[in-house]
Amino acid sequence: MSTVTTPANPAAEIADAMRALEARYGTPWSAPLPAWNDTLDTLLAHRSVRNYADRPLPEGTLETLIAAAQSASTSSNLQTWSVIAIENPERRARLAELAGGQSHVRAAPLFLVWLADLSRLEAAGARSGASVEGLHYMETLVVGMIDAALAAQNAVVALESLGMSAVYIGGIRNQPEQVAAELGLPPRVLPVFGLCVGYPDETRPADVKPRLPQEVVLHREQYDAPSQAAAIAQYDEVMGGFQTAQGLSAAGWTVRSLARWRSRESLHGRDRLRDALSALGFELR
Structure with missing residues (x-):
């Protein structure tokens, strides 16, 4: 404490x-x-780290991180999440390709795939003969995704406190059916995101990335839209300076963020997530 x-x-x-x-x-x-x-x-x-030292994690690291993850809040104690730890280099390589060819998935000694898991409760209902109609609604999947995110962030805080680093991998949703097949997921389990874990490569350090000013994200009593434009313009300048220092083009936050959503193709396969959910057994009434 x-x-x-x-x-x-x-x-x-x-x-x-x-x-x-x-x-x-x-x-x-x-x-x-x-x-x-x-x-x-x-x-x-906190910073996202994509370059890892060739250094194994201490024995018991995984179990400690999961204990921290399970200490996160969970809606009604339902615990509608699971996680799969990937240490096998060949499987990490396959998942790296499914996630868009991200080399750090291969390089990290540990890759965690966090899951919204409704199958556990469905199986419990089948064993006890109880109705589980509520599992088939959008709300329950949202609960599972929130639970997974809360658990993962607890794990990140824990590993960073131990001198390790991480980066989230949203690309795990690029091809969710193929990821599910690779991991042997039962129906009604969604791979929400991945997480690379390892010791940072000190020869290639990552910097703290500036965030939006608080006046953009912090609202008092009611949402305040009119005041955001000036603060975002200031942030674009801050991010332009940061990007220049990183050897990137000084595009700022607005341009880069809008480019992320400019077209269906920019979603890298995640535009068909609704179809993928159906294929994975989610009815989402």
Whole structure:
């Protein structure tokens, strides 16, 4: 359990916290600071890491991460998620191709595929002769996807606190039927996303990517749309500077984000997710 302690050097701790917050937003931080701790340090330092050291994970790592994942909130304690750990290099390579040829899926020593899993409750209903009609509605799949996301993020916080790094792989939804076949999934189980896990390659470090200003995502009492345009324009400048520092074109957030949704083809196969869900046994009434 995280505790708040009196720092040996309060001024140094405040300075470290300010640097972390300014790195997260790419702009000066002016809000008051609450008490600070190692958990906040870990959360603010998060970055997506795609380059991994050739270093095995300590024994017991997987089980510890799953314990952290299972400590996340879950709707009504239904626990409508599962995860498959992939360590076999050949299977990682096949999944890398199904996810769009992402080489870091091959490079990471551990690849986790997080699942929205309604099959477990359906089987429990069959064993007990109970009706499970509610499993066939969109709401229940949404619950499973939320449960999986909450569990995975708990695992990410845990692994980062242990000096490891990760990156989420949404491309696991590019070809969900093929992924399901590769993993032997029963009906009514959806591969929601993957997660590469490993120690970061210190020779190819990743930087903290600035996020949208809080005035864009934080609304007080009611949604405030008119105030967003100016803050997003400022963020485009911040992201342009970050992209330039990364050796990328300074397109900013707006241009890159809109390009992600410019056409059906830009979804890389995920435009047919409704059909895939049907093929995987989801009725979604």
